[in-house]
Amino acid sequence: xxxxxxxxxxxxxxxxxxxxxxxxxxxxxxxxxxxxxxxxxxxxxxxxxxxxxxxxxxxxxxxxxxxxxxxxxxxxxxxx
Amino acid sequence: xxxxxxxxxxxxxxxxxxxxxxxxxxxxxxxxxxxxxxxxxxxxxxxxxxxxxxxxxxxxxxxxxxxxxxxxxxxxxxxxxxxxxxxxxxxxxxxxxxxxxxxxxxxxxxxxxxxxxxxxxxxxxxxxxxxxxxxxxxxxxxxxxxxxxxxxxxxxxxxxxxxxxxxxxxxxxxxxxxxxxxxxxxxxxxxxxxxxxxxxxxxxxxxxxxxxxxxxxxxxxxxxxxxxxxxxxxxxxxxxxxxxxxxxxxxxxxxxxxxxxxxxxxxxxxxxxxxxxxxxxxxxxxxxxxxxxxxxxxxxxxxxxxxxxxxxxxxxxxxxxxxxxxxxxxxxxxxxxxxxxxxxxxxxxxxxxxxxxxxxxxxxxxxxxxxxxxxxxxxxx
Ligand SMILES: Cc1cc2nc3c(=O)[nH]c(=O)nc-3n(C[C@H](O)[C@H](O)[C@H](O)COP(=O)(O)OP(=O)(O)OC[C@H]3O[C@@H](n4cnc5c(N)ncnc54)[C@H](O)[C@@H]3O)c2cc1C
Numbered sequence: 287x288x289x290x291x292x293x294x295x296x297x298x299x300x301x302x303x304x305x306x307x308x309x310x311x312x313x314x315x316x317x318x319x320x321x322x323x324x325x326x327x328x329x330x331x332x333x334x335x336x337x338x339x340x341x342x343x344x345x346x347x348x349x350x351x352x353x354x355x356x357x358x359x360x361x362x363x364x365x366x
Numbered sequence: 367x368x369x370x371x372x373x374x375x376x377x378x379x380x381x382x383x384x385x386x387x388x389x390x391x392x393x394x395x396x397x398x399x400x401x402x403x404x405x406x407x408x409x410x411x412x413x414x415x416x417x418x419x420x421x422x423x424x425x426x427x428x429x430x431x432x433x434x435x436x437x438x439x440x441x442x443x444x445x446x447x448x449x450x451x452x453x454x455x456x457x458x459x460x461x462x463x464x465x466x467x468x469x470x471x472x473x474x475x476x477x478x479x480x481x482x483x484x485x486x487x488x489x490x491x492x493x494x495x496x497x498x499x500x501x502x503x504x505x506x507x508x509x510x511x512x513x514x515x516x517x518x519x520x521x522x523x524x525x526x527x528x529x530x531x532x533x534x535x536x537x538x539x540x541x542x543x544x545x546x547x548x549x550x551x552x553x554x555x556x557x558x559x560x561x562x563x564x565x566x567x568x569x570x571x572x573x574x575x576x577x578x579x580x581x582x583x584x585x586x587x588x589x590x591x592x593x594x595x596x597x598x599x600x601x602x603x604x605x606x607x608x609x610x611x612x613x614x615x616x617x618x619x620x621x622x623x624x625x626x627x628x629x630x631x632x633x634x635x636x637x638x639x640x641x642x643x644x645x646x647x648x649x650x651x652x653x654x655x656x657x658x659x660x661x662x663x664x665x666x667x668x669x670x671x672x673x674x675x676x677x678x679x680x681x682x683x684x685x686x687x688x689x690x691x692x693x694x695x696x697x698x699x700x701x702x703x704x705x706x707x708x709x710x711x712x713x714x715x716x717x718x719x720x721x722x723x724x725x726x727x728x729x730x731x732x733x734x735x736x737x738x739x740x741x742x743x744x745x746x747x
Contacts, residue, residue, distance in 0.1 A: 299661070300661050301661070302640060302662075302715040303661030303662065306524065306525065306529040306564065306565025306566060306663065307565035307566055309559075309565070310524040310525060310559060310560060311524070311525065311661065314524040314525060317485075317589070317603075317618070318632075333567060337560065337561060340561055340587075341587060344561075344604050345589070345604050346605070
């Protein structure tokens with residue numbers, strides 16, 4: 287994994303979360319942080335790789351980075 | 367010296383755990399080596415799943431309440447009071463009624479979820495809910511008078527209790543209005559935060575065609591951000607807007623405040639190891655049920671299974687043995703698909719859910735489960 291130069295304000299560990307799922311957990315966290323803050327989502331569901339960017343675009347937030355891993359993915363989202 | 371186990375919260379998880387410990391530690395409690403105290407902020411145990419049926423006139427709030435003393439084994443001390451502070455360093459509790467004990471050797475946080483509609487401007491004034499006793503009663507009055515217009519069910523809180531209940535509500539409303547010959551004059555819309563009608567893709571794939579069949583409109587990627595009770599509109603973070611005549615929401619949820627103040631986790635959800643349920647930020651503290659941030663649904667079945675894990679672990683610990691019991695993510699949920707049919711899902715950390723075809727038999731199983739719940743809470747089944 288590369289070293290990212292992003293300081294997340296919050297980490298959402300949604301590994302193993304089958305229901306209601308990682309994106310729901312992420313949205314809850316985004317509601318809570320201030321604009322400009324970054325939330326990192328840890329998810330072991332490949333579905334998050336498509337679900338999250340789609341929602342980020344829809345909601346007008348910013349996808350800062352996606353680190354795909356064998357064990358889990360790390361997705362960095364900035365609240366705009 | 368007596369080893370003190372204190373459980374905060376006498377809901378599903380706390381009560382099941384108390385009865386589990388009364389049985390497991392019977393000898394130790396009778397010998398005075400261990401004491402187990404359950405602190406709850408009211409005299410009753412409240413069974414929330416009953417609230418889903420109140421708006422339709424099928425249940426009364428009393429059907430979901432029983433005195434804790436009737437449900438919990440006599441070996442367990444029950445104290446009524448609200449815990450306002452946890453000092454995890456000194457292992458001390460502060461309570462509103464100054465109940466004893468104030469010291470614990472082992473603490474279990476089972477304080478559940480609370481609603482926070484005030485986090486969305488206008489929601490408390492403009493919206494209804496069936497996620498509280500008072501909300502379900504007020505909604506019953508509205509629903510009985512509602513004969514035409516636009517009913518919107520909006521899932522705003524994430525996470526929220528019982529991920530199946532929003533789907534159940536719209537399926538039941540559709541059927542209820544149909545049976546009363548009113549459905550043609552009532553439009554029903556269901557909104558959900560993400561790009562499908564349920565967080566879990568398997569449940570979403572199963573539910574979407576049922577909603578289409580029944581003419582239930584769906585709005586996805588919809589995160590309600592503001593309600594204007596005057597103009598009766600709900601606006602989403604994503605920019606879209608919906609006009610409503612009757613707004614029913616699943617409001618934002620939080621745990622209780624003292625959890626964050628004690629440094630146990632954000633928004634009142636205790637950060638725990640997902641398998642052992644031990645708090646990440648304190649020693650000798652467990653959390654279970656809704657209060658534990660495990661990523662599994664906030665559901666009674668989860669609280670029940672987790673109580674068994676914590677019960678086994680605590681019994682090992684007081685006996686000086688290594689605790690090995692672990693929670694595997696097991697969840698079961700019934701999903702009402704109308705007034706007389708239901709489906710069922712079962713899953714865990716490894717195996718995804720796959721809802722079975724709805725049937726009348728499963729609907730009766732759900733009602734039977736709700737009736738026999740009081741035996742479950744007493745640890746009898
Ligand atoms: C409408 C609805 C339908 C549902 N349907 C289902 C279903 O069909 N199946 C299912 O599995 N789940 C269902 N659920 C979810 C289920 O009710 C909860 O997940 C479950 O009650 C969680 O149990 P718990 O022990 O964690 O918390 P709770 O049962 O909420 O208990 C928490 C207890 O702690 C007390 N407390 C809180 N703070 C303090 C404090 N500081 N001091 C002292 N006491 C305190 C509270 O008063 C309460 O008694 C439903 C929920 C709702 C709202």
